Amino acid sequence: MNRNHPRRGRIALMVAHCAGMVDLVALPVWVGTLISRFKLDPQQAGALATLFLAGAVVASLIVAPRVGRLPVRWVATAGYAVSAIAFFCLAMSTSFGSMAALHAVAGLSAGAALSVTHGTIARSDTPHRLFAQVGFALGVFGIVFLGATPQVVAAAGGHALFLVFGGVMVVATLVCAAFFPAPDATAAQPEAGRQRIAAPVWFGIAGVSAMALVQAMSFSFLERAGADQGFAVGAVTAVLVAAGIVNLLPAPLAALLEKRLPARSVLLAGPVLQAALVMTIMNATTFAPYATAGALLVAVMVFTHTFAFGLLARLEPTGRALAATPAMLMVGAAIGPVLGGTLVKASGYASLGYAAVAIALIAVACMSQLPKPSVALPVQKPAT
Structure with a gap:
């Protein structure tokens, strides 16, 4: 971890974890809003959520083998920035085709950012404890999100959901740009990156x-x-x-x-x-x-x-x-x-x-x- 700013680094990882895992917190509201507000059928609504998830999976599989060679701060920052743009565009979208493409883009970019976040946690001095901390942060975030977002959607309409998502990603972008920590140097040797995983x-x-x-x-x-x-x-x-x-x-x-x-x-x-x-x-x-x-x-x-x-x-x-x-x-x-x-x-x-x-x-x-x-x-x- 970044030993000069350990607290800031931990906070950045917490924010990045919450932003990247927003789908697991928001799925009930997400799918429900697509059905009730955008008048999609359950299959279409589920397909859009699946496109986001599939994008995150693909990005994770691409990024994970290379995580030791990537500039993790800038991958996290760029990933959440692109995801924010995709969600803000979703707030203005009306066609299913454009919504599908934007869901995939948002998933790919957020998934890349989340992968380097988890890779950085894994290479910290205390991965178990640090992952517990970001897990607790996600629990708090989930309560706040599920308590507030349905009311925002009810008051402002379905597109407000994507504005909320975009806002979450903007916060993650700014925090990652400023404070995202470097992995522990002893855990990121190039020789280790060439070893087979047991x-x-x-x-x-x-x-x-x-x-x-x-x-x-x-x-x-x-x-x-x-x-x-x-x-x-x-x-x-x-x-x-x-x-x-x-x-x-x-x-x-x-x-x-x-x-x-x-x-x-x-x-x-x-x-x-x-x-x-x-x-x-x-x-x-x-x-x-x-x-x-x-x-x-x-x-x-x-x-x-x-x-x-x-x-x-x-x-x-x-x-x-x-x-x-x-x-x-x-x-x-x-x-x-x-x-x-x-x-x-x-x-x-x-x-x-x-x-x-x-x-x-x-x-x-x-x-x-x-x-x-x-x-x-x-x-x-x-x-x-």
Whole structure:
């Protein structure tokens, strides 16, 4: 990290993380606004959100292998600046074709900026703790965003949503230009960047991606499952609010427990607990188990992912693997709702629970390939 301005650097990474992950916070409002205000059908609205997510995934896959050779401050600054311009143009767009193109551009540029953000966090002196801090910042940002943006859209119209997005990106642009930190120099040696990424790291990435898929698949239908099970609208809304509040806790808790809990054990337990919560939500016949599991669902993912980030950063110190974090998370965010909708349509909400169990088994199998604390990874030979 930039040792001359550590606090400013951390703040810049927090802002950059919140801006780059805005889609995961805003998806319910985003898709809802496209349907209700722009009169798009659900398929069209979902397609626009998917274009943004797909753009972020593509950018992450391009940037991640090169993160050690890129000027990270200027990539982050330029990425958020282009994304801001795209969103401001969206506020003036009326045709579906132009909106589709601008969503893709916004996703590509924001995804590039987010990739260098996560790559810089991975190459810091304390990646676990720093990722917990930016995760907490995202939780606070999510509460403020979801509390204020629907009211802004209701008062000013659907185009105001894109003005809000553009404003978020402008703030990120300015903060990154001024304060975005340089990676720790000891973690960014050119020789390390030519080494192959160890196989256990790839298994860890696959495990995180599997958990992200379960998360997106189930959280997308949390509200609908409760409503269709006969729970009152106010009660289901209260669960969503409670989930937002609970989500403030897992990141700082993961930071406090970094030295007390073995990361590998957390990663083995996380998918199992996540699947158990999904099974409870989708099969609950009374409100209490539904509410409890629903409030904890996202928190389990945040807690587990914080430990995963810290462990993978230690196993792969060049930051290339974790610069692909947007791809890990957003592939699940893009596929999850479609997969979940298909399962619900074919077999009902209970099928989401069974799918979560099946994917959890895959995630646990992947996490089990991570080395135990007493086992060191073999030195990787340079790629040819």
